[in-house]
Amino acid sequence: MTTHLKDLLDQLSGDADWVGLREHAEITCLRTARNGNAYSNSTDRDKGIMVEVLVDGQFAYAGTTDITRAGVQRCYDRAAGLAALANRYNLHKFDDTARPAGSGGYRSAVARPLDEITPAEVQESLIDITSRLKISDKIIETQASALITRLQVNFVSSNGADWSQEFSIITRDFAATAQGNGDFQRRSLGMEGRQWGAEALDVSVMADDIARVAEQALELLDAEECPTGQFDTLLMPDQLYLQVHESVGHPLELDRILGDERNYAGWSFVSPEDFGSLQYGSPLLNISFDPGLAGEMATYRFDDTGVAAEKHFLIRNGLLVRGIGGIESQQRSALPGVSSSRACSWNRPPIDRMGNINIEPGDSSYEDMLAAMDRGIIMHTNRSWSIDDYRNKFQFGCEYAQQVENGRITKTLKNPNYRGITTPFWNKLAMVGDLASREIWGSPYCGKGEPNQAIRVGHAVPACLFRNLDVFGGA
Amino acid sequence: MSSAMETLFQRTCDVLFADLAESEDLNINFEAEESLFIRFNKSKVRQIVDVTQIKVSLFLQIGKKNAEHSLQIPATLFETGEGHEFLNASLNDLRDEVRQLPDDPFALSMRNNGQSREDMSGDALPGANEFCEQLLGPVAGVDLAGLLVSGTNYVGNRNSKGQAHWFVTRSFYFDYSVYSAKEKAVKGLYADTRFDPGIYAGKIAASLDYLDQMEKPNKVVAPGRYRCYFSPEAIGEIVELMGWNGFSRGALSRGNSPMPDLDSGNKSLSPLLSMAEDFSLGLVPSFNALGEPAPERLSLISRGKLVNLLTSSRTAEEYRLESNQANDSEAPRSLSIEPGELAERDILKALDTGLYISNLHYLNWSDATKGRITGMTRFACFWVENGEIVSPIQDLRFDETFYNFWGDNLEALTEVAEIQPTVLSYDQRALGGAKVPGMLINNFNFCL
Ligand SMILES: [Zn+2]
Numbered sequence: 024m025t026t027h028l029k030d031l032l033d034q035l036s037g038d039a040d041w042v043g044l045r046e047h048a049e050i051t052c053l054r055t056a057r058n059g060n061a062y063s064n065s066t067d068r069d070k071g072i073m074v075e076v077l078v079d080g081q082f083a084y085a086g087t088t089d090i091t092r093a094g095v096q097r098c099y100d101r102a103a104g105l106a107a108l109a110n111r112y113n114l115h116k117f118d119d120t121a122r123p124a125g126s127g128g129y130r131s132a133v134a135r136p137l138d139e140i141t142p143a144e145v146q147e148s149l150i151d152i153t154s155r156l157k158i159s160d161k162i163i164e165t166q167a168s169a170l171i172t173r174l175q176v177n178f179v180s181s182n183g184a185d186w187s188q189e190f191s192i193i194t195r196d197f198a199a200t201a202q203g204n205g206d207f208q209r210r211s212l213g214m215e216g217r218q219w220g221a222e223a224l225d226v227s228v229m230a231d232d233i234a235r236v237a238e239q240a241l242e243l244l245d246a247e248e249c250p251t252g253q254f255d256t257l258l259m260p261d262q263l264y265l266q267v268h269e270s271v272g273h274p275l276e277l278d279r280i281l282g283d284e285r286n287y288a289g290w291s292f293v294s295p296e297d298f299g300s301l302q303y304g305s306p307l308l309n310i311s312f313d314p315g316l317a318g319e320m321a322t323y324r325f326d327d328t329g330v331a332a333e334k335h336f337l338i339r340n341g342l343l344v345r346g347i348g349g350i351e352s353q354q355r356s357a358l359p360g361v362s363s364s365r366a367c368s369w370n371r372p373p374i375d376r377m378g379n380i381n382i383e384p385g386d387s388s389y390e391d392m393l394a395a396m397d398r399g400i401i402m403h404t405n406r407s408w409s410i411d412d413y414r415n416k417f418q419f420g421c422e423y424a425q426q427v428e429n430g431r432i433t434k435t436l437k438n439p440n441y442r443g444i445t446t447p448f449w450n451k452l453a454m455v456g457d458l459a460s461r462e463i464w465g466s467p468y469c470g471k472g473e474p475n476q477a478i479r480v481g482h483a484v485p486a487c488l489f490r491n492l493d494v495f496g497g498a
Numbered sequence: 499m500s501s502a503m504e505t506l507f508q509r510t511c512d513v514l515f516a517d518l519a520e521s522e523d524l525n526i527n528f529e530a531e532e533s534l535f536i537r538f539n540k541s542k543v544r545q546i547v548d549v550t551q552i553k554v555s556l557f558l559q560i561g562k563k564n565a566e567h568s569l570q571i572p573a574t575l576f577e578t579g580e581g582h583e584f585l586n587a588s589l590n591d592l593r594d595e596v597r598q599l600p601d602d603p604f605a606l607s608m609r610n611n612g613q614s615r616e617d618m619s620g621d622a623l624p625g626a627n628e629f630c631e632q633l634l635g636p637v638a639g640v641d642l643a644g645l646l647v648s649g650t651n652y653v654g655n656r657n658s659k660g661q662a663h664w665f666v667t668r669s670f671y672f673d674y675s676v677y678s679a680k681e682k683a684v685k686g687l688y689a690d691t692r693f694d695p696g697i698y699a700g701k702i703a704a705s706l707d708y709l710d711q712m713e714k715p716n717k718v719v720a721p722g723r724y725r726c727y728f729s730p731e732a733i734g735e736i737v738e739l740m741g742w743n744g745f746s747r748g749a750l751s752r753g754n755s756p757m758p759d760l761d762s763g764n765k766s767l768s769p770l771l772s773m774a775e776d777f778s779l780g781l782v783p784s785f786n787a788l789g790e791p792a793p794e795r796l797s798l799i800s801r802g803k804l805v806n807l808l809t810s811s812r813t814a815e816e817y818r819l820e821s822n823q824a825n826d827s828e829a830p831r832s833l834s835i836e837p838g839e840l841a842e843r844d845i846l847k848a849l850d851t852g853l854y855i856s857n858l859h860y861l862n863w864s865d866a867t868k869g870r871i872t873g874m875t876r877f878a879c880f881w882v883e884n885g886e887i888v889s890p891i892q893d894l895r896f897d898e899t900f901y902n903f904w905g906d907n908l909e910a911l912t913e914v915a916e917i918q919p920t921v922l923s924y925d926q927r928a929l930g931g932a933k934v935p936g937m938l939i940n941n942f943n944f945c946l
Contacts, residue, residue: 060600064564066568067567068567081543084548086548086549086550088552089572089574091572101548109536112542112543113542114542142595142598143600150600164751200754209753283539285675286674286685368925370549409861409873413893415893440864442945473645473923474533474923474927498868
C-alpha cells in the first residue's frame with residue numbers, strides 16, 4: 024500500500040537529516056435518522072500528506088492535499104525552511120531515534136466488512152431503530168446515528184520506516200426523549216465506538232437495548248430525583264470509561280506534564296517525581312495502556328511516529344508507574360511512556376494521546392457488588408462531564424440511576440450526578456468488576472493540542488464500586 | 499480582484515453544474531485555508547506546521563432525496579488535466595448514493611438566495627521568521643506557552659439555482675499564557691489583521707503585571723455563594739456553552755433545550771440582559787451552508803425576555819415555523835451582548851468583596867433542560883476585599899443555572915464589550931466569535 028509513497032520519497036531532493044511522509048486517507052460517513060425518517064447522510068473524504076522533516080534536531084511539518092511529486096517537494100522545502108528557522112528557538116534537540124524504522128501492517132478485525140453494507144441499508148437500520156424507540160406518545164423524539172469510518176494510514180521515511188494500517192470504526196448511538204410531569208428525560212445507548220464492521224448495525228442484535236432505552240426514558244418521567252448525600256456508588260462501564268478518560272488518561276499525558284498543553288487543554292496535578300511513588304488509587308486499581316485488545320477504538324500496531332505498540336501498566340496495585348507519552352516526550356522528560364504519539368489526520372503533527380486506557384478486570388461479580396451496598400446508588404450512561412485544567416476537581420452526570428437498599432435495587436432515580444477530586448476518588452475504589460462485567464467503550468472526540476486535534480480513544484472497563492461518593496440530583 | 503483560490507472555486511463549481519441533470523440540484527460549499535501554526539512552550543518553539551487545505555462539500559438533491567459528500571482537492575486540480583474527470587467521478591458517487599436513499603420528508607427545495615462578496619484579505623501578514631522574532635522578543639526570560647495561528651481563510655458557496663457567495667479573511671491570533679515559577683498563570687490573546695509590535699508589547703506587559711499579583715499564596719475559598727465579577731473572557735466561555743443547544747429552536751422542539759421555562763414565560767432573566775446575533779462584527783460570513791444570508795442583526799434576548807431562538811430553514815420546515823437563516827447546529831455565529839454602565843475603573847469597587855474571575859474552563863450542562871451549568875475557574879482569579887485584590891484563589895468548581903446568574907443575581911454589565919474571537923482549530927481554523935461585556939453577579943454558587 025505504500026509503493027506510491029516510496030516513489031514520492033525517493034524523488035524528493037533536499038538535505039534534511041530525515042524526512043517522513045505520512046499519508047492519511049479517511050472516509051467517514053455520518054448517517055442519522057429521527058422519528059422514523061432519514062435525517063442526514065454526509066460523507067467526508069479526507070486525504071492528504073504530512074511531510075515531516077528533521078533538520079539539526081528540529082522537526083517541522085508541512086501538509087498538503089496535492090499528492091504529486093511537485094506538491095510533496097513544495098512541502099518538503101517549506102518544512103525544511105521552517106525547521107531551520109525554528110532551530111533558533113529550539114525547545115529540544117531530537118535525532119532520528121524519535122522516528123524508528125518500523126515496518127508491517129495492521130487491519131481491524133471485523134466480522135462483516137464495511138463495503139458489504141450499502142448507504143440505504145444503514146439508513147434502513149437507523150430508521151428502524153427510531154421507529155422501535157417510539158413506544159408511547161410521551162416519547163417526543165427518537166434519534167439514531169452511525170458514524171462509520173474507513174481509515175488508512177501509510178508511512179514511509181528516509182531511515183526505512185514502511186508501514187500501513189487500515190481501520191474499520193463505527194460509533195453508534197440511539198436515544199429517546201420523553202416528556203411528561205413537567206419534565207424532559209433523554210435516555211440513550213451512550214456513544215458506543217469500537218473497531219468493528221457492518222455487524223455493529225444489525226438491529227436484531229440491538230433489539231433488547233432499544234427496548235430498554237425506550238422503557239427507561241418513560242420510567243425516568245415518574246422517577247424520584249436523585250438524593251443529595253454520601254452514597255456507595257456503583258459506576259457502570261458506560262459512565263466509568265469517561266471517568267478513567269478524564270481523571271486518569273489526561274493527567275498522565277506526558278506532554279501535559281511537560282507543559283505543552285498548559286495554554287489550551289491544561290496542565291496536570293501529576294509531577295515527574297510522582298512516577299513510582301504516587302498512590303493514585305486503592306490497591307485494587309490496575310490501569311493499562313493496551314493497544315492490542317481487539318475491538319477497542321485505539322487498537323493499532325504503530326503509533327504515528329512509527330513506534331511499535333505494546334501493552335504497559337500505567338497504574339499497578341494503585342501505584343502510578345508510567346505515563347502516557349510517545350517517544351518525543353520520553354526523550355524530553357526521561358520518564359517511562361508508551362507508543363502513543365498520534366495525529367488526528369494528515370494536517371496535524373503527532374502529539375501525546377491516549378490510546379486504549381483500560382481498567383484491568385478484578386474478581387467481583389455484579390451481584391457481589393450489589394450485595395455489598397447497604398445504601399447505595401448505581402449510575403448508568405454518562406450525560407455530563409467536566410474537570411479542571413489540572414485534572415483534580417471533576418463533576419459527572421448520568422442519564423439513569425437506581426437506588427440500592429440492603430443489597431437490593433429498590434427504585435429508579437433521575438438526574439444523578441457526583442463530584443470529587445481525582446486521587447481521593449480513586450482511593451475510594453472498593454470493588455472491581457470481573458471480566459463478565461467489562462465492556463468496551465471509547466470516544467471518537469477526545470480533544471487537545473494546539474492546533475486542536477480530536478482523536479479516537481478506547482476504554483475497556485468493568486463496573487466498579489466506590490465508597491461514599493458525593494452524590495446529588497437535578498436543578 | 500480574484501485570487502487563485504477563487505478561480506479554483508469558481509471553476510470547480512462550473513464543472514460540476516455543467517454535469518447536472520434537469521432533476522438535480524447541487525449546493526456547493528468551499529472552505530480553504532493557508533495556515534501557519536507555531537506552538538510555543540517555555541518561550542521556545544515546540545512544533546511548527548504549515549497547512550494548505552481545500553475542502554469542497556457537495557450537497558445533491560434529487561426530488562426529496564439528498565446527501566452530502568465533502569472532499570479535499572489540491573490547489574493544482576486543473577493543472578494536471580484530471581480535474582474534470584475527478585469532479586465528475588465524485589459527483590457520480592454522490593448520485594449513486596442519493597438515488598438509493600429513502601426520501602427526506604423535510605427536504606428543502608433549493609433556491610437562489612442571492613449573491614455576496616466580502617474580501618478582507620488586507621495586508622500581508624508577517625512570515626514565520628518575523629512572527630518568531632516579534633512574539634518571543636518581549637518575553638525573553640518569561641515562561642510562555644501558546645499558539646500562533648496566521649493565514650487566510652476562504653469561504654465560498656454556490657448552488658445550481660444561481661446563488662453565489664465569496665468571503666475571504668486574512669488574520670492572525672496569538673493565544674498565550676505566561677507562568678510564574680510557582681505555576682501561577684495569566685492568559686492573554688492578541689488577534690488582529692495587522693501585527694503591531696507596540697500593541698503586543700502592551701498586552702504582554704499587562705499580562706506580566708497580573709502575574710505579579712499572582713505571586714501571593716493562594717487563598718482557599720470554601721464552597722458557597724459569592725459575589726463575583728466575570729471578565730469578558732469568562733462570559734465568552736459561558737456564551738460558547740450556550741451555543742450548545744441553548745439558542746437552538748430545534749432543540750426546544752426535541753426536548754433538549756434549557757429554554758422551556760424562558761420560552762413559556764415561567765421564568766425571566768434580568769432586564770439588564772439583551773443579546774443578539776450580530777453579523778456587523780464582521781467575524782464570519784453571514785451566509786450559512788445553504789447560502790442563506792442571515793439578517794444583519796437578530797435579537798435573541800431583549801431586556802431579559804426571549805425574543806427569538808435560532809431557527810434553521812430545516813427546523814422551520816419540520817415544525818412549521820419561520821426560519822431566521824441559522825446554520826444547521828443553530829448555534830450563534832456572531833453573538834453580541836449589549837454592554838451596561840459599569841466603568842472599567844469601578845469594577846473592583848463595585849465588586850467590593852468577592853471573586854474576580856478572569857477565565858473559566860471546561861463548561862458543560864449539568865442539568866440541561868433546567869439551564870444548570872458546571873465548570874471551573876482557571877488562570878488569574880482573585881479574592882477581593884473592600885475593592886482591593888487580596889490574593890489569587892485555588893481553582894473552584896461552580897454549578898449554577900443561568901436563570902439565577904442572568905436573572906435576579908445579575909447586577910451590572912461593564913460599559914465596554916470586547917470581541918472574543920473563536921480560537922478553535924479542530925479539522926480547520928474556525929471563524930466567528932462573540933462580543934461580550936464583563937458582568938457583576940451576586941450569590942454565584944461554587945460547589946467544590
Ligand atoms: Zn479527552
